[in-house]
Amino acid sequence: MIPVDSPGKGITCSDTRVTEINLSNLALTGTLAYRLDRLTSLTNLDISNNNLVGTIPYQLPRNLQILNFAHNNFTGILPYSISNVTSLTHLNLNHNQLQQPLNLNFQNLSMLSKLDLFFNSLTGDLPQTMSSLSAITTITCKKTLYKVLRIQVFTVLYNSDDGVLVAAPTGSGKTICAEFAILRNHQKGLKVSKDAGNDKTNLRRNFSTCQE
Numbered sequence: 168m169i170p171v172d173s174p175g176k177g178i179t180c181s182d183t184r185v186t187e188i189n190l191s192n193l194a195l196t197g198t199l200a201y202r203l204d205r206l207t208s209l210t211n212l213d214i215s216n217n218n219l220v221g222t223i224p225y226q227l228p229r230n231l232q233i234l235n236f237a238h239n240n241f242t243g244i245l246p247y248s249i250s251n252v253t254s255l256t257h258l259n260l261n262h263n264q265l266q267q268p269l270n271l272n273f274q275n276l277s278m279l280s281k282l283d284l285f286f287n288s289l290t291g292d293l294p295q296t297m298s299s300l301s302a303i304t305t306i307t308c309k310k311t312l313y314k315v316l317r318i319q320v321f322t323v324l325y326n327s328d329d330g331v332l333v334a335a336p337t338g339s340g341k342t343i344c345a346e347f348a349i350l351r352n353h354q355k356g357l358k359v360s361k362d363a364g365n366d367k368t369n370l371r372r373n374f375s376t377c378q379e
Contacts, residue, residue: 184208191235192216202226215239215259222246223265230254237283238262250275261285261307268292274299283307324348 179187185206191213198221199214209228215237222243223236231252241263249258250272261283268291273279279300285307293308323329324347333344 181208187211189213190217195219199224203228210254227252232278233257235259236263240264242266245269245271247271252276253278255279256302257281259283260287263287265289269294271296273297276300278302281305325351 176189176191176193178185179189186208187210188206189211192215195214195217197219199219201224203209203212203224204226206228207230210230211233212228212231213233213235215235217239219236219239219241221241223241223246225246225248227234227246227248229252232254234249234252234255234257237259238261241260242265244267245260245265247270249255253275255276256278258279258281262285265284265287266289269284269289271294273294273296277299280302281304282300283305289308297303297306323331324344328351331344331348333341
């Protein structure tokens with residue numbers, strides 16, 4: 168490790184390749200360098216809790232597992248290139264000034280388990296591709312809890328027969344979660360009512376309304 172003047176911080180190398188960068192809580196200022204994609208062996212990039220500004224570079228290390236840019240002053244949009252970091256498991260961008268809709272394709276991020284976008288200025292709805300996040304355990308995103316809850320449990324409720332315990336506040340979408348489970352039974356051909364066809368139509372209509 169190449170140390171900085173703080174315990175546990177610095178740059179970790181394997182032979183001549185950089186594998187980890189932890190420069191959090193060092194009161195760093197300025198902007199991020201471009202062409203970070205040249206760090207092909209980098210798996211952990213933590214520059215959280217600094218005073219960095221500007222936009223997040225489009226060129227990101229393609230083998231990252233942990234990306235933590237939380238508690239800085241980054242602005243602009245999230246680079247679409249994050250969608251191509253397929254090994255990503257943790258993405259933390261909370262407490263920045265990121266703007267515009269969340270323009271990411273989550274279909275390639277099958278290993279992502281934690282996503283934190285809290286305290287930004289993102290607009291619009293969450294991408295429908297978030298329903299493909301099969302490994303997700305935690306999503307934190309301001310003012311979208313009711314949609315996030317449905318996205319988190321959709322894969323389990325609609326595509327499996329696993330038991331699910333949903334503990335969430337009023338208005339977060341627990342009823343919709345129950346409807347997912349009922350739709351799962353309909354898809355399997357189980358007759359849960361005398362008028363399954365009409366029930367299925369009503370459930371889908373209710374879900375569409377809640378998405379608006």
